[in-house]
Amino acid sequence: MTDLTVPPPGPTYLDHAATTPMLEPAVTAMTAELRRTGNASSLHSAGRRARRVVEESRERIAEAVGARPSEVVLTTGGTESDNLAVKGMYWARRAADPRRTRVLVSATEHHAVLDAAAWLAAHEGAEVQVLDVDERGRVRPETLRAALADRSEQVALVSVMWANNEVGTVNPVRELAAIAHSAGVPLHSDAVQAVGVLPVDFAASGVDALTLTGHKLGGPYGAGALLLGRTVELTPLLHGGGQERDVRSGTLDTPAVVGLAVAVELAVADAPRRAAMLAGLRDDLIGKVLAAVPDATVNGDPGTEVIDGGPSRLPGNAHLSFPGCEGDSLLMLLDAHGVECSTGSACTAGVAQPSHVLLAMGADEAVARGSLRFSFGHTSTPADVEAVAAAIGTVVERARRAGRSTVSVGAGR
Amino acid sequence: MRVLAAMSGGVDSAVAAARAVAAGHDVVGVHLALSQAPAALRSGSRGCCSREDAADARRAADVLDIPFYVWDFAARFSADVVDDFVAAYAAGQTPNPCLRCNEKIKFSALLDRALGLGFDAVCTGHYARLGRDDAGQPQLRRAVDPDKDQSYVLAVLTPAQLAHAMFPIGDTRKPDVRVEAAARGLRVAAKPDSHDICFIPSGDTRAFLAARLGARPGPVVDAVSGRELARHDGVHGFTVGQRKGLGVAAPAADGRPRYVLGIEPASGTVRVGPAAALDVGEITADRPVWSAGRPPAPRFRCVAQVRAHGGLAAAEVGTGSDRLTVRLDEPLRGVAPGQTVALYRPDPGDGDLVLGSATITATAGHGD
Numbered sequence: 001m002t003d004l005t006v007p008p009p010g011p012t013y014l015d016h017a018a019t020t021p022m023l024e025p026a027v028t029a030m031t032a033e034l035r036r037t038g039n040a041s042s043l044h045s046a047g048r049r050a051r052r053v054v055e056e057s058r059e060r061i062a063e064a065v066g067a068r069p070s071e072v073v074l075t076t077g078g079t080e081s082d083n084l085a086v087k088g089m090y091w092a093r094r095a096a097d098p099r100r101t102r103v104l105v106s107a108t109e110h111h112a113v114l115d116a117a118a119w120l121a122a123h124e125g126a127e128v129q130v131l132d133v134d135e136r137g138r139v140r141p142e143t144l145r146a147a148l149a150d151r152s153e154q155v156a157l158v159s160v161m162w163a164n165n166e167v168g169t170v171n172p173v174r175e176l177a178a179i180a181h182s183a184g185v186p187l188h189s190d191a192v193q194a195v196g197v198l199p200v201d202f203a204a205s206g207v208d209a210l211t212l213t214g215h216k217l218g219g220p221y222g223a224g225a226l227l228l229g230r231t232v233e234l235t236p237l238l239h240g241g242g243q244e245r246d247v248r249s250g251t252l253d254t255p256a257v258v259g260l261a262v263a264v265e266l267a268v269a270d271a272p273r274r275a276a277m278l279a280g281l282r283d284d285l286i287g288k289v290l291a292a293v294p295d296a297t298v299n300g301d302p303g304t305e306v307i308d309g310g311p312s313r314l315p316g317n318a319h320l321s322f323p324g325c326e327g328d329s330l331l332m333l334l335d336a337h338g339v340e341c342s343t344g345s346a347c348t349a350g351v352a353q354p355s356h357v358l359l360a361m362g363a364d365e366a367v368a369r370g371s372l373r374f375s376f377g378h379t380s381t382p383a384d385v386e387a388v389a390a391a392i393g394t395v396v397e398r399a400r401r402a403g404r405s406t407v408s409v410g411a412g413r
Numbered sequence: 414m415r416v417l418a419a420m421s422g423g424v425d426s427a428v429a430a431a432r433a434v435a436a437g438h439d440v441v442g443v444h445l446a447l448s449q450a451p452a453a454l455r456s457g458s459r460g461c462c463s464r465e466d467a468a469d470a471r472r473a474a475d476v477l478d479i480p481f482y483v484w485d486f487a488a489r490f491s492a493d494v495v496d497d498f499v500a501a502y503a504a505g506q507t508p509n510p511c512l513r514c515n516e517k518i519k520f521s522a523l524l525d526r527a528l529g530l531g532f533d534a535v536c537t538g539h540y541a542r543l544g545r546d547d548a549g550q551p552q553l554r555r556a557v558d559p560d561k562d563q564s565y566v567l568a569v570l571t572p573a574q575l576a577h578a579m580f581p582i583g584d585t586r587k588p589d590v591r592v593e594a595a596a597r598g599l600r601v602a603a604k605p606d607s608h609d610i611c612f613i614p615s616g617d618t619r620a621f622l623a624a625r626l627g628a629r630p631g632p633v634v635d636a637v638s639g640r641e642l643a644r645h646d647g648v649h650g651f652t653v654g655q656r657k658g659l660g661v662a663a664p665a666a667d668g669r670p671r672y673v674l675g676i677e678p679a680s681g682t683v684r685v686g687p688a689a690a691l692d693v694g695e696i697t698a699d700r701p702v703w704s705a706g707r708p709p710a711p712r713f714r715c716v717a718q719v720r721a722h723g724g725l726a727a728a729e730v731g732t733g734s735d736r737l738t739v740r741l742d743e744p745l746r747g748v749a750p751g752q753t754v755a756l757y758r759p760d761p762g763d764g765d766l767v768l769g770s771a772t773i774t775a776t777a778g779h780g781d
Binding site for chain 2: 328353
């Protein structure tokens with residue numbers, strides 16, 4: 001698929017889970033649209049033309065992910081979709097029945113879900129209950145069943161991500177949705193890492209709301225969607241012109257929407273081939289890293305099982321811990337070798353916090369701090385694996401020396 | 414050389430990093446996250462601990478086209494600088510946290526990590542000059558800008574630490590640093606100077622200490638008569654030489670203002686008395702650090718400095734095994750245990766040379 005892509009951003013870019021290069025057809029469609037005028041809400045011909053582009057795009061997205069066009073609420077991406085789902089469903093469900101103030105979220109959710117839930121607890125009287133994960137980072141069905149065993153009439157919503165962004169573990173979303181429904185509770189799933197890699201079918205999954213975003217699958221930044229079942233009640237965050245089923249007001253970004261649609265369509269169509277390619281690179285990388293650093297450990301799920309028709313781990317995700325190393329040091333030294341990866345979770349100031357995902361999986365803080373995420377994407381090649389394999393041994397050795405501070409000129413007095 | 418540039422987000426460290434780049438070094442920028450809970454935006458004159466400062470540092474690094482990282486030293490900073498600061502006040506001493514930060518964080522924890530990662534030096538925006546003598550030993554000297562000179566807070570560094578330090582802007586006056594920053598396209602060129610203690614956002618040191626130490630009441634006693642004049646909430650509210658906020662209602666017998674003369678942490682007693690009693694003629698200090706690895710001679714003449722700015726007097730120093738005595742030619746006021754005394758060899762041409770420093774343990778009056 002390299003003929004469809006713009007050049008990758010770095011010499012060895014292994015941070016596709018953060019953002020991945022746009023697919024060339026998406027760039028073409030988007031830039032063409034940037035040169036045209038028309039507010040999709042206008043009644044004249046410029047508006048009609050833009051509206052046609054938007055609605056065709058909505059239909060293409062819906063078709064690709066097993067949703068109906070009316071279930072595609074266009075947003076600015078993952079954070080907005082997660083906030084809209086968590087807050088919007090909470091408000092709507094509580095308005096219908098004031099007892100519904102419980103919010104169940106998995107421990108490994110992205111902060112867009114965790115912090116939205118925490119905000120509801122701080123400002124809207126929500127009682128947030130964290131669903132524990134197992135040592136692989138997965139929400140077990142019995143965990144949700146137990147959480148819903150009593151006071152289920154008080155639950156506003158459940159939110160469990162499709163696949164974790166840090167360690168790549170896939171949740172049994174279909175089964176979890178069925179459990180939630182049997183208690184009369186809706187389920188939201190953040191699927192930004194899954195769409196375009198794993199088989200994601202909104203209707204078949206049974207989930208009530210699903211987050212997807214463009215820049216994780218070859219589309220533009222600032223464009224995404226919340227797939228929202230037709231019967232799911234939602235209170236809007238943004239009020240105004242009443243676009244998007246009255247759920248999300250605001251003039252639609254026609255170029256971004258068409259870029260998103262082209263990328264979703266291409267990524268989903270290519271997903272089976274791409275998943276196999278990514279898994280091959282991932283396994284090769286893990287093998288070579290473990291050969292160079294025998295005491296490194298792989299976090300998350302082995303990826304050998306099948307969940308909802310796909311692998312049990314994101315095929316492009318390799319997440320490893322290096323005992324005795326600071327993730328910060330590893331990141332810097334690899335960067336100096338032209339290898340761009342991640343410690344997993346960035347925060348505003350750029351300070352690497354011990355990952356809440358690893359801590360939830362039972363890792364101690366030192367292990368959590370000494371971890372790296374390599375994430376492959378559609379532009380990745382075996383040369384990327386070789387670059388890591390060539391550098392990782394010396395990098396880890398050096399980081400260990402820095403971590404242990406054996407060189408001590410600063411003893412002072 | 415491979416140089417790690419510590420970048421606070423201020424203009425000085427940005428220009429220092431820029432000069433290291435211009436000198437042809439392989440430079441990586443690092444911002445030290447020192448606060449456990451950084452504020453989003455900078456407030457007032459405290460300029461190193463907010464996320465806005467981290468962003469300013471990142472922006473400068475981007476302009477210089479160097480890699481940039483934020484390293485979390487908050488736990489180390491809290492233990493080695495903040496706790497030390499609070500403990501020193503509780504013990505009736507007057508600490509200098511900037512000095513402690515240089516000694517324990519920038520040129521210890523950070524430098525150790527930098528060397529471990531393969532860097533040769535840590536570069537900062539301190540105002541001090543660092544050269545080499547004929548034998549190649551590092552020599553620390555006052556900055557060209559007397560108002561900005563920070564050699565005092567660097568006088569605690571050992572020869573091994575100095576050997577891996579780089580202070581590129583010590584030869585330049587502050588206004589010229591700002592002009593250079595603007596010329597280099599650094600947006601922090603006009604950023605206000607930071608003052609005060611970076612980890613006390615309110616600027617209210619007394620309230621900061623009270624919140625950590627609680628009320629530890631004790632007497633305020635007249636040093637001459639031995640009479641209790643008032644009660645106080647804790648010795649941490651006082652430093653030697655302080656005049657305001659003593660809580661003493663009755664005027665002194667001679668009608669002159671009273672000052673804090675001494676603090677006895679065990680009994681919680683604050684002794685107050687006339688200004689003349691503040692005069693210190695002899696200082697005893699321990700834990701000496703010699704910038705050249707050893708004292709210049711068992712006894713030597715120098716200039717002693719007892720605080721970051723001012724507090725200078727010619728002196729004769731006698732060295733012992735792990736302590737020294739500093740006999741001042743002219744008395745100094747406001748000298749308190751816990752402060753650092755820095756020793757200089759005057760050199761109007763190349764800048765006063767730092768000989769070393771030690772921590773003040775006791776003082777005696779002039780002519781005692």
